[in-house]
Amino acid sequence: MELILKNSQKITVQLLDSTHTQKLFNYLSSLSAETKSRFGPHPFDWQTVNEICTHTDDVLRYIAINEFTGDIVAYMLFKQGMIYWDEKRYAERKQQFNYSTTVTYAPSVADAYQSSGLGSLMYQEIEKKLKSKGTAHIILWGGVQATNERAVNFYKKFGYQLYGSFWHNEKENLDMVKHLI
Ligand SMILES: CC(C)(COP(=O)(O)OP(=O)(O)OC[C@H]1O[C@@H](n2cnc3c(N)ncnc32)[C@H](O)[C@@H]1OP(=O)(O)O)[C@@H](O)C(=O)NCCC(=O)NCCS
Numbered sequence: 001m002e003l004i005l006k007n008s009q010k011i012t013v014q015l016l017d018s019t020h021t022q023k024l025f026n027y028l029s030s031l032s033a034e035t036k037s038r039f040g041p042h043p044f045d046w047q048t049v050n051e052i053c054t055h056t057d058d059v060l061r062y063i064a065i066n067e068f069t070g071d072i073v074a075y076m077l078f079k080q081g082m083i084y085w086d087e088k089r090y091a092e093r094k095q096q097f098n099y100s101t102t103v104t105y106a107p108s109v110a111d112a113y114q115s116s117g118l119g120s121l122m123y124q125e126i127e128k129k130l131k132s133k134g135t136a137h138i139i140l141w142g143g144v145q146a147t148n149e150r151a152v153n154f155y156k157k158f159g160y161q162l163y164g165s166f167w168h169n170e171k172e173n174l175d176m177v178k179h180l181i
Helices: 018-030 033-038 046-054 084-092 118-132 149-157
Strands: 002-004 010-015 059-066 072-080 102-109 137-140 161-168 171-179
Touching: 002 118, 010 118, 018 046, 018 059, 018 072, 059 118, 072 118, 084 137, 084 161, 084 171, 102 118, 118 149, 149 171
Parallel strands: 102 137
Antiparallel strands: 002 010, 010 059, 059 072, 072 102, 137 171, 161 171
């Protein structure tokens, strides 16, 4: 799918495939320390990135590519069901979700593109697809750090609801969930 940013830049959104190893590695390596401290669903080393690009699993990985430079400028993961720690934490609060209708979400946008509207445009398109395939709930992968104002606002903008909070690495994190039906 094609997106057009407010500054008229054209962006293509597609699923990651085996041709993207170098580009994804470059993208992850170029993220600032601040962004890496907020986004870390998996290690960013070459071996992991190569494995991710060449093997399929239960995670849909969408990338946004700047049509002019060919660079990846955003990377968003949607895992079917929940990761172990999230499931455990929600279950302790007696909050349960159906594996087949739940996905777990981790978004990232390149530093230079943050607050450009790219995250919103990309997310909205993917959310539509998930909804049409019967997804009922989107859970945040490892929650969101309470101090990550940009991300918390992003989730609130799209109607994510607060389900609870927890401490991890001496930081407060929020569990937020989007209901699609
Ligand atoms: C969180 C993230 C995915 C949002 O994508 P984005 O492209 O930056 O967001 P957008 O430009 O589409 O803005 C969406 C909303 O976020 C909020 N927002 C954007 N920039 C903001 C800022 N500087 N301060 C506070 N809120 C901000 C606003 O609510 C905005 O909506 P609005 O423009 O309609 O007011 C992106 O900033 C990112 O990758 N951040 C670093 C990694 C990260 O934190 N990932 C999430 C881990 S839980």
